[in-house]
Every structure is written in C-alpha cells, then in structure tokens.
Amino acid sequence: MGRGGEQRMVPRAEPRSYYGEPVLNGPVWKVPDVPAYLFLGGLAAGSSLLAAGADLTGRQVLSQRTKLAALAAISGSTIALVHDLGRPARFLNMLRTFKPTSPMSMGSWVLAAYGPAAGAAAASSVTGIAPRCGVAATAGAAALSPVLATYTAVLLANTAVPAWHEAHRELPYVFAGSGAAAAGGLAALLAPGEAGPARRLAAMGWAVEAAAVWRMERRLGSLATSYEQGRAGRWMRAGEVLAPAGVLATVLGRRRPALRVGGGAALMAASLCTRFGVFEAGRASAADPAQTVGPQRERLSAHSPT
Amino acid sequence: MAPYLSELPVGWLQPDGTPRRMGFFTDTSVCIGCKACEVACKQWNGVPDDGFTFTGYSYDNTVGLGADTWRHVAFIEQTAPAGDVRWLMSSDVCKHCTEAACLDVCPTGSLFRTDLGTVVVQEDICNGCGYCIPACPFGVIDQRTGDGRAWKCTLCHDRTSSGLEPACAQACPTDSIQFGPLDELRERAAARVDALHERGVGDARLYGASPDDGVGGAGAFFLLLDDPEVYGLPPDPVVTTRRLGAMWRRAAAAGAAMAAVVAVAFVGGG
Amino acid sequence: MAECHPVGFQWVMEAKAGGATVVHVDPRFTRTSAVADLHVPLRAGSDIALLGGIINHVLTEETWFHDYVVAYTNASFLLREDFRDTEDLDGLFSGFDPETATYDPDTWQYERDGDAEEPDPHSLGASGAHVDARPRRDETLQHPRCVLQVLKRHFARYTPALVEEVCGVPRDTFAELCRVVVENSERERTTAFCYAVGWTQHTVGAQYIRAAAILQTLLGNIGRPGGGILALRGHASIQGSTDIPTLYNLLPGYLPMPRAGEHDDLGSLVEAQALAKGHWGDARAYVVSLLKAWWGDAATPDNDFCFDHLPRLTGDHSTYQTVQEQLDGTCRGYFLLGENPAVGSANAKLQRLGMAALDWLVVRDLALIESATWWRDGPEIESGELRTEDIGTEVFFLPAAAHLEKDGTFTNTQRMLQWHHTAQEPEGDARSDLWFAYHLGRIIRDKLAGSTDEADRPLLDLTWDYPLHGPLDEPSAEAVLREIGGWDASGAPLASSLDLADDGSTACGCWIYAGVFADGVNQADRRRPGHEQSWVAPEWGWAWPANRRILYNRASADPDGRPWSERKALVWWDEELQRWTGHDVPDFPLGTPPGHEPGPDARGPSALAGDDAFTMQADGKAWLFAPTGLADGPLPAHFEPQDSPVRNAVHGPQRNPARVVRASAPDNRYQPSGDEAGSEVFPYVATTYRLTEHHTAGGMSRWLPYLSELQPEMFCEVSPALAAERGLENAGWATIVTARAAIEARVLVTDRIPSLTVAGRTLHQVGLPYHWGDQGLSTGDAANELAHLSLDPNVHIQEVKALACDVVAGRRPRGAARNELVREYQRRAGIDETTGLEDR
C-alpha cells in the first residue's frame, strides 16, 4: 500500500543527487584551444615584462627576443580564442559592451589594447622605426601584462564550478607564477647572453606557482580531488615535475645549449600542463554532483543545524 | 515605456503603469508528470529534440535542462523501509535569478533582463563564448551542438511581452506551474506550504522563494517535497559574481607580485 | 487516470484539494498512485474478487443506502424458483448449454404476477432488453428469493480472506479501502468510480463493470452529483463512435442492427426494442426518424420507411471474427480508417497474416503505420515466414487529415459534444474522413446512376446532398450534425427526442442526439466560461440526452422528490409548479409527481411510476441483479484469465465458461493455467497498458520527435525481486515469452511494480506498455505479439490486461530462431490445440 506525496520516505545518505547526474552544466570550451589561450596569455605577459626590464637595463638582445616572443604568444592566444568561438566575427561581439562584471569582457578589452601594443613594440624594435613609439608601446604592454596574466584566473574562478570558484584566492598566483616561469624559460634560451634575469624569473616564477598550488590544494579540502585525480591530476603532476626540472636545466644550462633548450621547453611545457590541469579539474568538478552539493550542504548546516 | 506595455493585462502592471516582476511558482506536490509542459515548450519555441536514448532513470529520458530542453520533468522513485512507495515529479526550468550569473558574465550583452524581470538570451547577439554556461549555479543554460550558441528558457518572451501566459504554464493540467506577479506567487506559495503542513505533509518546503538567498531570490521558484539535490537542484546556490570584487583584488595583487618578481629578477648581472 | 486522461485528471486534483479522498486500485504504482491518498496494488485480473469483497462487506455490515435501495433498485423483486446460482452449480448459473458454451437467460427472470405478459429475454438490444415491468416484490427484503437475499448468498464467499488469497491485497489495506468507500457514501456524501480498460480488457470484462454497478447501486451513488461509474473513454471521440457506432451490431443511438430472419420488417425490430416502460417505449419513432434521415422522401409508410434498405446481420462480424474470415478467405477487402491492428490488436501476428490473405487493403492514416508496411518490413518478413513477392494483397495508403485540419465534434467521456474548428487546411493529398466518405459515395452513386437493379436502391435513394465548401470541396460537417440533431416536417430543428414522431414527419440521424441543433444553433459549439454560469455549466458544449449532465438524476432526490441532502441537491419536485426542476435537466417526465402510480395500460414514459428513477430500464429500476442482457450470467463471479498461473480459488471452472475462444489456430495457442500441467512454464503475470507519452498503437506519437524522445524505446517494468530472480539489469534487455510469441524490451527495475503474495506464494507481475512497432522515430516490439484471442462474450473485447508469461534476460533471437524459441516453450509446457479449452 503506497501513499502519494506524504511523509519522508528514505533515510538520508549524504550527499544525495539525481541519478548521479551533474547539477551544473560544465564548461563547453574546447581543448586545446582554451588551455592554450590561457598559457599563451601568461607567456606573453611574462615576456613583455622582461622586455621592459631589458630595455631599462640595456639588454638589447633580450629586449628584442622577448618582444617577438610576446607578439607570437599573444597572436597564438588570440587565434586560439577565435578558434574556440568558431568565427572571427564573433570576437567583435565581445567589444559590443564594456562589462566589469564579466572578466571575459574585461579580458577582451585587455587583449584588444595589449595586442597592438605588443605588436608595435616588436615591430619598432625589429625595424628600428619610430623608437619613441616603441618605448611607449613597450611600456604599455608591460603595464597591461599583470592583468593579462591574471584575468584568466578570475575568468575561471568567476563560475559556479566548485574547483575553480573556491580557488579564487590562489588561482591568480598560480597563473602569474606559471606565466613568469614560462616566459623566463623561453627568454633564457632565446637570449643566452643576457639571460640572468630570465633564469632568476623562471626560478622565482616556479616558486610562486608551486607555493600557490600547494596552498590551493590544502584549502580546497575535498574539492582538491579534482586537481589530484584523473586527467587533471596527471596534467598537474606533469607540471609539478617539469617545472623544477626546467628551472634546474635553465640554471645549469648557462654554458650547455642543449640543457638550456631543454630547460626552456620544460618550463613552457610545465606552464601548459598546469593550465590543462586547472581546466580539466574544472570539468571534472562540474561533472561531480557531490562537489556542488557537498560544500553547499556543509555551508547550510553550518548556518542552520538541521 | 515600451509600446507593448499597453498590451499587458492590468494585473501585470504596477500602479505607475510599469510592469510588475513576473515569474513562476511550480508546485511539485500537484505535478502528475504528464510532461505537457516539456512538450508545449518545445512546440511553441521550436526547440529541437534532445535525442532518443532510454536512460533507465524512472520515466525520465531527457535527463536535465540544457540547450534543447528548457522545461524538464524529473522523476524520483523512493521506497520507505516499510515498503511504501512515493514517486516525486517536478518540472524544472530556468530560475530567472534576481542576481543572474549568466547575465553578469555575458561579455556581449546577449543575455539581458526584460521589463518583466525575466532573463533572456538574444540569439542574434550571442557569440557562443560559452561563459554563461559554467557560470549558472543551476546548470540551466547550455550550448547547442552544431550551433555553438547558448539557449535556455526565455519565459516565453514573445508570449509574455504581449500579455500571454507562457506555453508550459498554459499546458499544465493541474496548475502545478503557476505564472504571475512574483510577489503574489510568493504569498500563494507560503499559504500552500502551511496548508500542506497542516495536512501532515511535513516535507513540503519552498525553494528559491526567498529574496535573501544566494541569487537574491529566483523568479521561478518551487515547492519541493524533499531536499533540492534529490531533484538535481543545488541546495544553496550563490551567484558567482558575489565575490567578483575580491577576485579582482586578488588578481591585481598577483599581477603586482608578478611585476615585482620581474623587477627583482633584474637585480644582479648576467 | 493521470496517465491516460491527464486533462480530465485536473478535476480529480481539484476535488482532492477540496477534501476528496483519492484511491487508486491498480497492479502498478502509476502517476495516478503518486498523487492518490491510497494505492491498492492487486493481481491483474482479480478485481471481481475485490469488488465482490466490498459488496459482501456492505451487505454484511448493513451499510447500504436502505431508502435508496428499496425505492430505486430491483432489490425487492422476486426471482423464479428454478433460478440456480453459482453457489448451487459450482460456478455455473442455471441455463448453461455446454455444447455451445452459452446461457439461456429464461431462468434469470423475475417471478411474474399471473396476468403479466410474457417478456422475451433473448433479444439483446442496447435497450437492456425485456423484463417484466411489474414483477412481484417483497418490500421487507426478507423473502429468500428476493434479489437482495440472492445477492447476500452469492457474495457471501467473497471474504477478506478470499480477497487476500485471490487479489494479493492484505486485509488491513482492504479494510481501509472498504472504510473509505462506505464513509463517503450516504446522504451527504457520494463516491465515484472511474474506470477504463484496466477493467474491461478481460474475458469477464463486462462483469467487472456489473460488480461496480451493484456496489454503487447499493451505496446509492448513481444519479447523484459526485457519484456514478465513469467510463473514461479512449480515443478523443470514441464515445461518439459508439453513440453513432462503428460497431457492426448497432445502429445510431444504440438501436440494434436488424438480424436476418429475426427482423424481417420494421415492426419486428421495433417490437424487439419497444419496452413496456420508459423512453425505449418510443423506439418506433427513433427508428422511423433514422430511416427518414437516411432515405428522405424515398422512405414512406408504404415501403416500411425503406427498412429493407438496411443490411442484415448474419452472425458475428466483430473485428476479431473478421480477421478469422480474412484467414479463411471469406473476407477479401479491408478498410483501415484510423486503426493500426498490426500493433494495436491482440495477437498482432494474426492481424498481419489476415491482411496478407486479402485481395486489397486501404489504409487511411496520418503516418505510414505498421498496418500499411507489414508486407515490406514486418516481423514475418524478418522471420522469413512471409516473402514480399509472395503477398497478393494490394495495399493502398491514403493520407488522412487530422482533427486540427477539419471541423467536427468530439463526444467525450461525459457524453458531451464539443465542436472543433479547422485550424489549418490539410496539406498535400491529405483529406478528412468526411471528405473521403462523401466523395466515395458520390462517385459510386454517379456510377450507378440510372441502374434499375433493386440492390442499388439503398445507395441511390440515400439523401447525399451535403453542401461543399473550400478549395477541396469539403462537405459541411455542420450539415451532418444538423441531420443528426433532426428536423420536423417543416424542416425546423428538433428541441429534443420528445419531438420525435413515428409517422415519418420527423427525421433524426441519432435519437439520443436530438436537439444538438435546437433553435438552429450548433449547441456543441457553446463555450461560455464556467464562472459565468451554474456549477453544472449547461452552456459549455452539449451533452446527450437533452443536454442532461447526469443520467438518472431523479435518484438524486428521495422517493418524495426532496434532495437526499442540501449538499447533494441536483434535481427535485417543485410543489408549487407541480413539476420537476433543479440545477440539471431532470431525467424524468417533468409532470409526473413522485407518488405517481401508472395505470395498467400505460406504456412508454407515461408508464413510469413516480419512483421509477431509472427511466431507460424496462422496470424503471437499477439492477442489482441483471435478469437479462448479459451473456455470461446475471451476477458477476470471479474466473481466472484465459492464461493464468493461479488456480481459481472461488469456483470450479478455471476460466469464464461463456468466454469466446478462437478454436486454437497454430498462431493462437493458449497456455496451461493454475494447477494444469505445464503452467509453471509461464510463472509471471504480464499486464499491458499505456504511457502518457505515447498514444495507443503509436501512429499519433511515434512519428513525433517531441513525444518519442520522452519514451524512446519499448520497455518492461519489473520489481527488484523479479529482476534478481531472472538476472535482469536496469536499462538492460529482457525477452518476454508466451505461447504466441517472444518479444524484447529494455528493462526498468522499479518498486512501483510490487511482487504480491497470492494463494500463499510470491507472484511477480510484468508491466508492458503496448505502444511500439517497427516503424516511426521510436521503435520496439509490439506487446500484442504476446496476446491471444480469448474474448469477453458480451462485447468481444480482447483479454490483454492479464497474461501469463515468462521473462528471461537478454535480447530475443532474430530471424527464424525467434519462432523456434516459442515452439520450444510450447513443447516444454505440453501445449497443443486443446490446451486452455479444458473447461469448455
């Protein structure tokens, strides 16, 4: 004998879900487009900052190579973004509005401003034309670089995806550090003669990233599993191995070109792995109803004991 | 004042002639799972089918809200230790949040809020950036494969903006779906919960009705007979942009740190 | 009801909100159970035992509505001395002829006063047939042969213990059920029973309904607001297609089709219908007016109003009999206008084999349904039993216009006609059925024009003059409704059937619909909102007869004409006006006072006594005991379904002795049942049913993406216990086998299909939606492959609600191996052409 819609029927088994189906619709961004876009943005930012430093400290080679690197990176980043959108025209819709509540809107404007600057800086340094503009462009690009490197962290954190949203404190440091390390590694192999700052940047960038990731995983608690397990876990571990190895190689690579090249490549690869890891962690987190429901339940019972 | 306002029923307007905020109260305690709402929505809005797969999830073969399912009827079978069966049915829909994450994060302005307080995507402006999708704390809006753009319930913008009831509400035989001015619906819902509690249905509770919740109150709220997560709903959703300020500050700090690190890197030779 | 009548179910939900208690009796926990206050799961095919139990409870606890029963039922009538009950003859009533397996109802008659005329109980017209109008009665209800006492003895064995044993309904649940029904049946309150095919598709289907009728009559729930037995109808206008029948044995308005030999002239047919008492007394006027509507001026008193133009019945011509005749080669051509028997009819294979034996087949439908494509890729083509090149049938497919593409009426469950307007013109070659019928008739008449052959007169004399309109020459549906509603000599529309004359001065296409065009207004097209009129809402659509919303509503007032209670007032006798009045149209001669006693010679409506509330009955009373009209007994008795794993615990015979069986053809083998050897091979009870998401045989749903995605595949519903027993996995595959066929289905394991304890052992049931076939967007095996042809003897409905079967994990074999599996089962169960016919 059954009764329609009356008293509670089943004992609670936390956290409950609807046939294990996700509560959220996960990120639909394409792979590798978006991880690449994240990585290249950071690489460009790091490179532009190095370029500015190089100009100020009179390191011509480093300056020119990093400017070219920045231009290449940001071009690649933009291409990746447009490819994800499907049609170039669609990127223009981004500039219909200026919307502080949308990191993607902000990012688009940053891209729109940084891209030309990076381009002008590179062009003038290669051709020697309009040096004053070159200086201004270099300064502009450098000024925008910190945002360029970190807005993508806000972009991810500003979603309902638990593993991203709850990591909003550390993600910017992860991305900033990762970008700096990659840029350092690249510069070290592009301008071996003037690579001191680059090598030091690589080392410090890695330190910042590693520290941020360590802190993030501690603070995420149960949500950290999405960074530690599965595909995401493999990417993150790869990054964690590659980065220190890259730093070591770059430092020891001073007089050994092979090591130097390997080091730079490793550092960039590490940075790319981190972005893939973070991205995949988000997808896994969104797909797991427990990650959405669990923390919200805890929050509720914290407020009102049931 | 938009010209169409003249077409709206007086009941939809405030004394000053501007529209009241309209929304849904879905009372799942009278839902019979007929899915008329799901079909009427597709019929009216020309939404494509969502594929033909047998899931084994009770009588639910469309699984959840997405680009091709804007109304979704969930079926939950529960058995008490005593053997008594109960079958929960609930018609889910976009919540038309007061603080709508999808709308906040949309970089193109494709998502906008109508005069009736509903949240609508403009398909001619959406560029398929996909940002709204992971931003929605309820997993409502989604990307249509092949098309790339984002789709969701428009609260029948074309109907409501000319004074017509949304298709799903009109099709619902038991008035499980009630459309009307939000403030009135909230009063009616509160009374309904009290009535059910008196009849011994202790499990009855409102979901999304409170303006103090994480999304500032849903424009489409529900009367549920079990925890929200049982229906695939988040128990305590919070609009992601609530922390946006803090996020930007962290980003700025991290950016500054990066610049500083670079500066330090130039201390010394090589 | 929520599953299949979701729109009508809104009123149940409203009643529930108003405090009504909703009970759902169903083997499965459905959408209806989900919102019901009480769900009573029972074994499919056992409802007579359950209802008998409630009747027994009501009789022994003396909770029946005394004043109502004494005044308005035949409880006090005395039966003949030679009547024998199932109690006396172990499951048989007196009058059974084992040779023909039919009953002679002579001995079921009332005991007659000496002078009363001899009634003829054999004519089974819809008029409920003849019985004595003024039999002997015992108002004290004490006489051992009075109906009430016979009833008490007959139902005495339906105890709670028996109910538990037969139905698998625990005693506490049964007690709760009785309590709810009884507490809601008195002066202040009424109980309504809603049923549909869960109650009819059994070899004892009609007796299910009789059992409910007896209970409702005892409780005084007939003719009163909120009471009644509501037959929830099927296709949107299936009620209309019984009123103006697509049935072979009826003329419009439930007049019988004349039988060769029996009804050789108008007189003999009318004689068979004109009851001594009540509305049927005017049968002659109904028949004559019908003949005038069809043959107009050609119909004159001299030629018996063209009575001889009517075809005559030579026997059983029901659909299943017709299939037999197709197989025998006597039926050579077939029209399928909106039917998909290759999926929807019992033993679908026989249906297809029958069509494969035809010369020609015409299918008019919305989609290329299985009944139009079986010759190309039906199951027999897959199994190799048929080869397309060998099939001689010429198949014509004509696209049909749907209800949105034409004007017309729907007659719903409430006998209410509602007009619908063309929303859009049909596309392409699609045409309405009215267009098809009219133009086909027109062309044939043109071809026959000038013919002198007498046989062509019926066609040539027809009034075939409906106005045409639009680019497609669509006949006017309103003109047809006008003819149905009737007109007098001056051509003025009739107000009601009371205006019908038997002298040929009136024409009326269906006497019960008389008045649907009263005042020249299409009454069916009225849409005044409920809040603008009384709660009876007489101005929404039009209900037959005479726009009456509740039949026999005289019974809503007590014998003195006063409402039983203010709360339940519907119609009453107004002392001032000296006439019947009320919220609804009174179902009684308006001027006949409550205490009226008719004179000895009075006939027809004027022969009704003041308390003869059941105006269509020959004796004016509600029948607790049916002295005639039923082919399988005057009282319901429980028999097991044709194929059942359970032994009949109530009577000797396992199955309904009077059921109609098809002399078991190779493709229609029956199974051993109960304790017969081999019955263990088919241990489970399958029941077939509908899903809200699909419509019947699928022509209106499996071709639509928005419906198909909601239930994309054929599936079966099983309990976790059965799943464990047979190793079935949720969302996996299962094969279901009977002596007829093996089908496959996806598996839905659910607690909503309870395993019951029947006759002391656990009994598992299997739920099978019957919507699928091999065509359309959503495909699957048809449940009807499993079904046999064993029919209710009264209405010839197939028994598809309770079938013994076996279930195994995995998909079914393909090709010839599929039939081999079935033959293997037949061997194991020792089945031959005599199986299942034992008690016959």
Ligand SMILES: Nc1nc2c(c(=O)[nH]1)N[C@H]1C(S)=C(S)[C@@H](COP(=O)(O)OP(=O)(O)OC[C@H]3O[C@@H](n4cnc5c(=O)[nH]c(N)nc54)[C@H](O)[C@@H]3O)O[C@H]1N2
């Ligand atoms: N959505 C939808 N609506 C429809 C239809 C449709 O196909 N789809 N078809 C229309 C038509 S043609 C008709 S006739 C009606 C039919 O309407 P219903 O009769 O409601 O339809 P069914 O589902 O065939 O049977 C009803 C119930 O009977 C139960 N049942 C089976 N055996 C027994 C039994 O022995 N005793 C009892 N008490 N219950 C039993 C089944 O479990 C099922 O839940 O629906 C009409 N409405």
Ligand SMILES: Nc1nc2c(c(=O)[nH]1)N[C@H]1C(S)=C(S)[C@@H](COP(=O)(O)OP(=O)(O)OC[C@H]3O[C@@H](n4cnc5c(=O)[nH]c(N)nc54)[C@H](O)[C@@H]3O)O[C@H]1N2
């Ligand atoms: N196992 C099992 N078998 C059953 C039943 C069961 O419960 N279980 N139920 C039985 C019952 S109650 C019924 S009613 C039958 C139904 O069985 P069928 O009547 O054979 O099945 P339908 O699919 O209703 O067929 C109706 C067809 O009419 C078409 N149609 C719709 N509108 C129109 C129109 O205006 N004109 C024309 N020409 N065609 C139109 C539709 O496309 C559809 O193909 O099934 C019976 N068989």
Ligand code: SF4
């Ligand atoms: S529910 Fe999601 S999609 Fe709907 S308004 Fe809220 S955030 Fe936007």
Ligand code: SF4
């Ligand atoms: S996908 Fe379309 S609607 Fe969604 S955020 Fe991007 S532009 Fe706006």
Ligand code: SF4
């Ligand atoms: S309001 Fe309109 S769009 Fe939204 S679910 Fe209902 S029918 Fe669909």
Ligand code: SF4
């Ligand atoms: S239409 Fe109404 S009753 Fe039917 S499923 Fe939708 S909400 Fe439930």
Ligand code: SF4
């Ligand atoms: S389909 Fe038509 S008949 Fe069936 S419930 Fe809906 S409205 Fe009523």
Ligand SMILES: [Mo]
């Ligand atoms: Mo039916």
